[in-house]
Amino acid sequence: MLNLDFHPSGRHFLQVPGPSPVPDRILRAISLPTIDHRGPEFARLGLSVLSGLQAVFKTRHPVIVYAASGTGAWEAALCNTLSPGDQVLMYETGHFASLWARMAMRLGLSTELLSWQGEDAYLPQAPGWRRGVQPQLIEERLRRDPHHRIKAVCVVHNETSTGVTSDIAAVRSAVDAARHPALLMVDTISGLACADYRHDEWGVDVAVGGSQKGLMLPPGISFNALSPRALDVMKTATLPRAFWAWDEMIAMNKDGYWPYTPSTNLLYGLSESLEMLQTEGLEHVFARHQRWGGGVRAAVSAWGLPIQCADPARYSPALTGVIVPGGVDADAVRRLIHERFDLSLGTGLGKLKGRMFRIGHLGSSNDLTLLATLAGCEMGLKQVGVALAASGVQAAMDYFSAARMSRP
Numbered sequence: 001m002l003n004l005d006f007h008p009s010g011r012h013f014l015q016v017p018g019p020s021p022v023p024d025r026i027l028r029a030i031s032l033p034t035i036d037h038r039g040p041e042f043a044r045l046g047l048s049v050l051s052g053l054q055a056v057f058k059t060r061h062p063v064i065v066y067a068a069s070g071t072g073a074w075e076a077a078l079c080n081t082l083s084p085g086d087q088v089l090m091y092e093t094g095h096f097a098s099l100w101a102r103m104a105m106r107l108g109l110s111t112e113l114l115s116w117q118g119e120d121a122y123l124p125q126a127p128g129w130r131r132g133v134q135p136q137l138i139e140e141r142l143r144r145d146p147h148h149r150i151k152a153v154c155v156v157h158n159e160t161s162t163g164v165t166s167d168i169a170a171v172r173s174a175v176d177a178a179r180h181p182a183l184l185m186v187d188t189i190s191g192l193a194c195a196d197y198r199h200d201e202w203g204v205d206v207a208v209g210g211s212q213k214g215l216m217l218p219p220g221i222s223f224n225a226l227s228p229r230a231l232d233v234m235k236t237a238t239l240p241r242a243f244w245a246w247d248e249m250i251a252m253n254k255d256g257y258w259p260y261t262p263s264t265n266l267l268y269g270l271s272e273s274l275e276m277l278q279t280e281g282l283e284h285v286f287a288r289h290q291r292w293g294g295g296v297r298a299a300v301s302a303w304g305l306p307i308q309c310a311d312p313a314r315y316s317p318a319l320t321g322v323i324v325p326g327g328v329d330a331d332a333v334r335r336l337i338h339e340r341f342d343l344s345l346g347t348g349l350g351k352l353k354g355r356m357f358r359i360g361h362l363g364s365s366n367d368l369t370l371l372a373t374l375a376g377c378e379m380g381l382k383q384v385g386v387a388l389a390a391s392g393v394q395a396a397m398d399y400f401s402a403a404r405m406s407r408p
């Protein structure tokens, strides 16, 4: 049961990096009556969302929609293409990359996790969690695999635990430079519809997406975008799969249906989301996220706190990680901000627990929502006794006043 004893006035500020706020327009679409998923109306909906998703992934090849959270689509990517004992090269950019690697191990794959090993004064325990994938490390490792035992390279496009993106085109070039046939798999769960993602152009074999980030939907559906090569490899891959099997999905999807009962009402929401993204234009959607990221980082810099992403070229347009001073518990700051201002911020995950918090700036938002979010952060930080160099809210106001908006 929902706890309705206390309901603060006004809207809750859901500023975690997903689930992101769901626009009223999408909520209304989801509330429409559920229809027969074997009837003609449903087929029209199915075909339209599948083709709309191809546009968002920038692919001409099939996109699969699962009634599952993103973790399910991770599993689907692996079990449709790999066989027990296959070697998989993963790259540790943060918590989600590590979780995907752990899943690969649990599925019986032989998993190797590369990571950047440098010095980092703020986070000596996790230096690689402040930078994107270093493609040359992947290239070097693949060159040391002359018998092509490594069957897949898996990377995260936008690491939601850190606010660091990776250059997927450069990873593709690294695999090609090593003349290695490994599949390239990319988790773009929090990248999709926030940061540019080009499935076909970048030569990605399997991409993983989720509903609750840039697509502005509630959690509950997730995606695989495929390549012809992935579909070919599927024919000989022997990891067990039933619910996740692509072949039955693709066969039924051709006519707009699913092999089992799909999440009809979330698909209504997806249809609305795709229309909103298409009307605005993906280039404007990406520019809007970049601009928000710029404003939020201006605030964090004015506070004098380090940004989790140490490489400005790889700043995430979807979220910003804020490292708190040593001796301060970031979760205590978040708790206070939640209790006092009804504002939810993302926690530090895994190795970052207590050291940082995350501000989500993705999906359905605007300058004033973000300014209010920053005001909540600023007041909360001060209340726990963090000395701030200057007002971040003022810096963000200055940024938003000056930075041009990209409008259709």
Ligand code: PLP
Pocket (backbone or CB within 6 Å): 018, 069, 070, 071, 072, 096, 156, 158, 159, 160, 161, 187, 188, 189, 190, 210, 219
């Ligand atoms: N990968 C990334 C980059 C994520 O951000 C998340 C969730 O936040 C996941 C995977 C896992 O997805 P889910 O929680 O929807 O299962």
